[in-house]
Structure formats: C-alpha cells, structure tokens
Amino acid sequence: MLSQEKIKEALADVLVPGIRRSLTDLNLVQDIELGGGKVKITLASTALDEDAQRWVKEKAASVVKQIADNTTTEVVFSEKRPLEINRVKHVIAVMSGKGGVGKSLVTALTAILLNRQGFSVGILDADITGPSIPKMFGISSRPRGSESGILPVLSANGIEIISINLFLPGDDEAVIWRGPLIGKAITQFWEDVLWGNLDYLIVDLPPGTADAPLTALQVLPVSGAIIVFTPQDLTTMIVKKAVKMAQQMDKKVLGVVENMSFLYVPELKKQIDIFGKSRGEEMSRAAGAPLLARIPIDPELATLCDEGHIERYAAEILTTYRDALLKAIPPA
Ligand SMILES: Nc1ncnc2c1ncn2[C@@H]1O[C@H](COP(=O)(O)OP(=O)(O)O)[C@@H](O)[C@H]1O
Ligand SMILES: [Mg+2]
Numbered sequence: 001m002l003s004q005e006k007i008k009e010a011l012a013d014v015l016v017p018g019i020r021r022s023l024t025d026l027n028l029v030q031d032i033e034l035g036g037g038k039v040k041i042t043l044a045s046t047a048l049d050e051d052a053q054r055w056v057k058e059k060a061a062s063v064v065k066q067i068a069d070n071t072t073t074e075v076v077f078s079e080k081r082p083l084e085i086n087r088v089k090h091v092i093a094v095m096s097g098k099g100g101v102g103k104s105l106v107t108a109l110t111a112i113l114l115n116r117q118g119f120s121v122g123i124l125d126a127d128i129t130g131p132s133i134p135k136m137f138g139i140s141s142r143p144r145g146s147e148s149g150i151l152p153v154l155s156a157n158g159i160e161i162i163s164i165n166l167f168l169p170g171d172d173e174a175v176i177w178r179g180p181l182i183g184k185a186i187t188q189f190w191e192d193v194l195w196g197n198l199d200y201l202i203v204d205l206p207p208g209t210a211d212a213p214l215t216a217l218q219v220l221p222v223s224g225a226i227i228v229f230t231p232q233d234l235t236t237m238i239v240k241k242a243v244k245m246a247q248q249m250d251k252k253v254l255g256v257v258e259n260m261s262f263l264y265v266p267e268l269k270k271q272i273d274i275f276g277k278s279r280g281e282e283m284s285r286a287a288g289a290p291l292l293a294r295i296p297i298d299p300e301l302a303t304l305c306d307e308g309h310i311e312r313y314a315a316e317i318l319t320t321y322r323d324a325l326l327k328a329i330p331p332a
Contacts, residue, residue, distance in 0.1 A: 082193055097229065102260060124204070124220075
C-alpha cells in the first residue's frame with residue numbers, strides 16, 4: 001500500500017546536486033498528496049538552480065514510480081527562503097578571549113565528534129577575519145545555489161560547511177571588513193544558507209570580546225558556548241571576559257577547553273607543560289562550567305590540519321572530549 005511515509009522514504013534517496021544530502025535531509029519535501037491514483041509532491045526550490053530543479057524533479061518522479069507503477073506522479077515546486085526550511089536543533093558557539101588559541105581547531109573537533117556519533121552536523125565559520133575551517137577540512141569548492149539560497153559544502157565525512165573563504169577567489173585573500181559588513185555576512189550565513197535538518201550547528205565565532213563576536217551572538221540562536229583558552233593566558237581575565245560576554249547575552253557556557261595544554265613525548269613517556277602549568281581547573285571555576293578537555297600539542301594534528309585531513313584525527317584525547325561534550329550539550 002502506497003503511503004506518505006513510503007514516498008518520503010523513497011525521496012530520502014534523492015540526493016540534491018552540488019551537495020551529497022538528500023531532499024529529506026535538506027527538508028525540501030514540503031507536501032505529499034495521495035489519492036485517486038495520483039501522487040502530488042511539493043518540493044521547495046530553495047537554493048536549487050534550474051538544472052538542479054529539473055534533475056530533482058525527474059529523479060523524484062522516478063523513485064515514486066519504482067514503488068507505485070500504476071500511479072501518475074506530479075512534482076511541483078514552491079518558493080521558500082532557507083530560514084523557513086531550516087530546522088537546526090542546537091547552535092553551539094565556540095569562543096575565545098583572543099585569537100590563535102585553537103578556536104577553529106576546537107570547532108572542527110567538536111563537529112567531527114558529533115558527526116561520528118551519527119548526528120547531522122554543520123559548521124558556520126563566522127570568523128570572517130581568519131577563516132581556517134575550509135583548509136582544515138581540505139575543501140575549496142565554491143558553494144552552489146540559486147537566487148533563493150546557498151548550499152553548504154560537504155566535508156569528506158558529511159559535515160555541512162559554510163565559510164567566507166569558500167566565496168573568495170584566492171585562498172590567501174585577506175578579508176578586511178568593518179564590523180557592520182561582518183555582521184551582515186554572519187546574518188546571511190544563518191538566513192540564506194540551506195542547512196536543512198541539523199542536530200547541531202557549530203559556530204566558529206570571531207575571537208575576542210569586541211563587536212564581531214557580539215553581533216554573532218545576537219544574530220544566531222545560540223543554545224550554549226564553549227570557551228577555548230591556552231595555559232599561556234596568564235590571567236583568568238581573558239576567559240572571564242568571554243564568560244561575561246556570553247552571560248550578558250544570556251548564553252549558557254557549556255564548558256571550557258584547554259588547548260595546547262601539554263606536549264606528550266612518547267620516547268620519554270613524559271608530559272611536558274610547555275606553556276606552563278594547566279589552568280584548566282581555574283578556568284573551569286571562573287566560567288562556572290566543566291573543563292571538557294585538555295588537548296595536547298600534537299604535531300600529527302598540526303600536519304592533518306595543514307593537509308586538510310583533520311577528519312582522520314583519532315587520538316585518545318578525543319574519547320575524553322567526546323564523553324564530556326555529550327554530557328555538556330543539550331541532547332539532539
Ligand atoms: N593542539 C594543537 N596541536 C597542534 N597544532 C595545533 C593545536 N592547536 C592549534 N594548532 C595549530 O595552530 C594553528 C592555529 O589554530 P586555530 O584553531 O586556527 O586558532 P584560532 O582559530 O584560535 O585562531 C592551526 O594552524 C593549528 O594547526
Ligand atoms: Mg580560527
């Protein structure tokens with residue numbers, strides 16, 4: 001017996017051109033009408049150019065034909081904005097009091113761990129001034145789309161990624177924008193990108209506590225923040241400032257992560273505190289939130305980042321971070 005559920009299941013196999021996610025993943029299936037030997041499917045045309053629409057239409061009709069040979073199938077499109085279509089359960093912001101502490105790295109690892117758990121995950125690279133996310137994931141293809149929206153680019157393991165870097169002509173092009181423009185770009189990444197159905201969207205916020213991260217926290221419906229620091233941060237001041245900013249914006253601090261916490265030398269079986277003693281507990285107290293992980297300086301990790309293969313990272317620390325993370329974040 002043909003049912004809406006069966007048709008939806010079939011449509012879940014139709015991948016949208018330009019991204020390896022299906023019509024249902026992207027929440028493009030708006031309506032399915034059944035009756036009198038007819039099936040009428042309404043799809044949102046969001047972010048689909050003419051070619052993509054033609055392809056999706058044919059493909060959708062053909063998968064329905066496979067499960068119901070003697071029905072006529074009609075596929076129509078409706079215009080919708082990405083914002084109307086997107087169903088993002090939780091937005092998690094990754095913050096730091098200053099730049100260069102590994103904010104992008106923690107953003108990437110957080111997304112990777114949740115993706116490995118089977119959640120659907122996206123990364124919104126809102127650090128417009130230093131976008132390093134695409135490089136870590138080895139992606140450089142321009143996002144596709146249409147007048148009505150932009151499609152994210154998919155990582156090797158299926159994480160949706162959007163970054164200003166993907167729109168620039170050259171990789172090393174610097175973005176020197178003033179505050180209002182940055183705010184606009186972040187708003188557009190939220191409103192005009194077809195994220196579809198996501199369990200978690202991880203946001204790489206601009207560093208510091210100035211205008212840009214503040215705008216991002218205003219624009220995005222952030223459920224909670226993870227704050228990154230290194231033992232180099234001599235006072236808790238910098239972390240406290242970030243915590244204060246989050247609290248002022250009514251955002252919960254989910255936890256803190258100490259990056260470049262130590263160097264492990266396997267030959268000596270010894271841990272060396274290169275940047276001084278861990279300040280994890282102290283920062284955790286200052287933030288009123290758990291210390292989720294102490295990430296060591298790992299040359300392998302640096303190499304994987306440089307080569308665009310961060311998704312291959314499989315060090316032990318990830319298990320610790322994953323367990324703490326799953327306890328700290330809202331359930332999907
Ligand atoms: N724990 C680490 N081990 C090795 N390299 C790291 C580590 N953390 C960061 N790096 C390297 O340092 C650089 C800066 O990190 P990044 O995450 O881009 O900092 P931020 O986003 O805070 O500016 C990256 O190129 C990354 O490869
Ligand atoms: Mg960065």
